[in-house]
Structures are given as structure tokens and as C-alpha cells.
Amino acid sequence: MIKKMFFALAAIGFFATSCSNDDDNTGSTTSDLTLNLQGLETLGDDYVYEGWIIVDGAPVSTGTFSTVSSAQTFSVNSEMLNKATRFVLSIEPAVDPDPAPADTKVLVGDFSGNSASLGSEGIVADFSTASGTYILATPTDTDDTNEASGVWFLDNSSGSPAVGLNLPTLSAGWVYEGWVVFDGTPVSTGTFTDPAMADANAATSPYKGTAGNGPGYPGEDYVMGSAAGIDFPTDLKGRTIVVSVEPWPDNSPAPFALKPLAHMVPANAADHTAIAMGAGPVVSVSGTATR
Numbered sequence: 001m002i003k004k005m006f007f008a009l010a011a012i013g014f015f016a017t018s019c020s021n022d023d024d025n026t027g028s029t030t031s032d033l034t035l036n037l038q039g040l041e042t043l044g045d046d047y048v049y050e051g052w053i054i055v056d057g058a059p060v061s062t063g064t065f066s067t068v069s070s071a072q073t074f075s076v077n078s079e080m081l082n083k084a085t086r087f088v089l090s091i092e093p094a095v096d097p098d099p100a101p102a103d104t105k106v107l108v109g110d111f112s113g114n115s116a117s118l119g120s121e122g123i124v125a126d127f128s129t130a131s132g133t134y135i136l137a138t139p140t141d142t143d144d145t146n147e148a149s150g151v152w153f154l155d156n157s158s159g160s161p162a163v164g165l166n167l168p169t170l171s172a173g174w175v176y177e178g179w180v181v182f183d184g185t186p187v188s189t190g191t192f193t194d195p196a197m198a199d200a201n202a203a204t205s206p207y208k209g210t211a212g213n214g215p216g217y218p219g220e221d222y223v224m225g226s227a228a229g230i231d232f233p234t235d236l237k238g239r240t241i242v243v244s245v246e247p248w249p250d251n252s253p254a255p256f257a258l259k260p261l262a263h264m265v266p267a268n269a270a271d272h273t274a275i276a277m278g279a280g281p282v283v284s285v286s287g288t289a290t291r
Helices: 002-028 078-083
Strands: 030-040 048-054 058-065 071-077 086-093 104-110 115-119 131-138 150-152 173-181 186-194 219-222 240-247 259-266 278-282 286-290
Touching: 002 240, 030 078, 048 071, 048 078, 058 071, 058 086, 071 078, 086 115, 104 286, 131 259, 186 219, 186 259, 240 278
Parallel strands: none
Antiparallel strands: 030 071, 030 286, 048 058, 048 086, 086 104, 104 115, 115 286, 131 150, 150 219, 173 186, 173 240, 240 259, 259 278
């Protein structure tokens, strides 16, 4: 009888101890990580943002989100969060078989105490010295009456075509894209990574003429078809020209948040004449991560 009572009491004590430990763990296993973000825009339907903390040199996911708001809060393993030295925000496929972060990283910052200041300059590129020049011309057709319906990012002020865009080399996972904004709707001129080369759709553009692909620089002739409710050719004077930075791959029809160069074509702009661009509306995105 004494042995039975001893084992019963021992079992009760073990059970109580186990329950107490579980309760303690439940209350302390996760902590809040709050992101306050400025400048981000909604991605295409097939992509999401994903946060990562860097712990002992390795990335640990903090969760994904697709709805962009100023504040996002996630529950993260407390031990991992306390040990984290850096926070990174990436763009990932919504259905993602790869557990590692994608190349397309948009924000980064090191923790100092309980917060990290996040910025895009150190992970995408620094656009503080970006500049650009373009001309109005339609070299892909033989009609010289519609020269104001094409834009090419080149500088011909010396008498010969030269590179028109002074842009930094982008990190992996990013490309540049040119745009013309027609009555509030942006229409792409094509994507590129090297301002000294033609863009990716130089040979396949649905808007260009049939007399070639144009000069070996980014740009577009809007001389065939239509877009944004406008039939081509048209007149680009008074329209806004934009160079954006896009995640790659990207299935959003709109420009991404980063737009380092922009310029409204002057009403009196001359064809085949170099026109300087100005700084765009968004040269960086930023935020904070607080644990």
C-alpha cells in the first residue's frame, strides 16, 4: 500500500510539473515583431512580401503579407528574435517551394537594441546620383511626321548616340523599366538592366514600326496599335516619362514603388533633341522593425 501511494504521488507530481513547464513555454515562446513601412506598393497577384530575421548568419522567416499597410505585426520565436542581428524584407512567389529568401530583397537594416532602421539603398541600389536624358524620335518606321510618338533613352547632344541613363547596377532580382504615362495610365517601354543596350522587348514590341528595332538603347516607338485607350501614333508632349525599378519576375502591370527618374515632356520639345530628366518621385523606400 505504501508503494502504491508513493507511485501515485510521484505520478501526480510529474504531471503537474510537466503541465507547469508547458504553460511557461506557451507564454514565452513567441514575441511580437512590428514592421512600420513607408513607400511600398501592392505586388502582382502571384507575389507576396516576406520578412526574415538573420540569426547566427542564417535567415528565419517572420511571415508573409500581400496587403500593404503602414504597420504589420508578426509572432516570432522569442529566442530567435532576441538573437537576430538583421531584418530583411524580400519579394517571394505566393506559392513558393523554396524555403530560402529570393534574390529580390527590397529592405534591410541591422538591429540596434530593439529596433532596426530599414532602407532600400543598401540592398537594391543607391539612386542619389541617378540622372537621365532622352529624345523624341520614331526610328522603327519610315514616317517622319510622327517623331513625337517615340521615346529613346539616349543622348545625341554630341552628334552621335550615346548612353542616356546614368543609373547604378542593380542587385540580383531587379530590373529597370521605362514608362510613358498616358492620361494617368502607365504603358511600358520595356525592361532593361544595362542602359547601354536595347531593352528586352526591342524585337517584339507590339507598338514599334516595321523598319527595324531602333537604336541599341532602351526606348519605344508608339506607332502601331493602341494602349490606355489611345491609338498610336500619338504625341508624347505633355506626357510623363518614368524610369522605375521592378522586381523580376513581376506580373504587376503597374510600376513598382521605386521610380528614380521622371520628367514631363515639354509642350515645345523638339524632336531628335536631348532632353534631361529629373529625379523621380520615389528614390528609396524605408521603414522600421521593432521587437
